[in-house]
Amino acid sequence: xxxxxxxxxxxxxxxxxxxxxxxxxxxxxxxxxxxxxxxxxxxxxxxxxxxxxxxxxxxxxxxxxxxxxxxxxxxxxxxxxxxxxxxxxxxxxxxxxxxxxxxxxxxxxxxxxxxxxxxxxxxxxxxxxxxxxxxxxxxxxxxxxxxxxxxxxx
DNA sequence: GCCAACGTTGGC
DNA sequence: GCCAACGTTGGC
Numbered sequence: 051x052x053x054x055x056x057x058x059x060x061x062x063x064x065x066x067x068x069x070x071x072x073x074x075x076x077x078x079x080x081x082x083x084x085x086x087x088x089x090x091x092x093x094x095x096x097x098x099x100x101x102x103x104x105x106x107x108x109x110x111x112x113x114x115x116x117x118x119x120x121x122x123x124x125x126x127x128x129x130x131x132x133x134x135x136x137x138x139x140x141x142x143x144x145x146x147x148x149x150x151x152x153x154x155x156x157x158x159x160x161x162x163x164x165x166x167x168x169x170x171x172x173x174x175x176x177x178x179x180x181x182x183x184x185x186x187x188x189x190x191x192x193x194x195x196x197x198x199x200x201x202x203x204x
Numbered sequence: 205g206c207c208a209a210c211g212t213t214g215g216c
Numbered sequence: 217g218c219c220a221a222c223g224t225t226g227g228c
Contacts, residue, residue, distance in 0.1 A: 057225095057226090059226090083211075084211090085211095104225085104226060104227085105225075105226050105227080106226095109226080109227070163227080180209080181208075181209040181210060182209090182210085183209075183210060183211085183224080183225045183226070185225090
């Protein structure tokens with residue numbers, strides 16, 4: 051099983067929105083960056099991911115989600131009405147993919163970006179690397195455990 | 205709102 | 217293939 055981190059702007063879609071979804075499950079669609087897409091495609095059912103809130107007053111890790119469906123074509127790429135529309139992606143040759151994620155839990159104590167930056171064991175996280183804007187990134191088992199420790203949950 | 209950093213686009 | 221221009225991300 052692998053670990054990941056998924057960014058989202060809570061004003062658009064936060065961890066609490068996911069908890070309110072039917073079956074607490076939603077498509078993680080709209081990813082339009084090739085590196086992030088490749089990570090999406092590497093995800094397997096049963097993987098876990100941190101739900102990270104970005105572009106907000108207190109950026110950080112707020113919850114844990116389960117990957118409940120591996121990558122499949124993102125239909126918003128084919129929808130001219132969608133902000134994620136990409137005419138270069140076609141039905142028989144899809145360019146963009148999404149996974150399904152299910153709410154697992156909210157962290158009792160979120161782990162802030164500044165905490166993450168202050169933690170030596172997390173220095174290699176793409177999240178805190180200079181200029182990094184990846185919205186989907188891998189998290190090593192050690193990093194995963196380190197972040198959970200920071201929540202005080204163990 | 206500012207701005208640094210980055211990815212993408214498109215002319216050549 | 218180069219690279220300037222542009223748009224986006226995201227912390228502050």
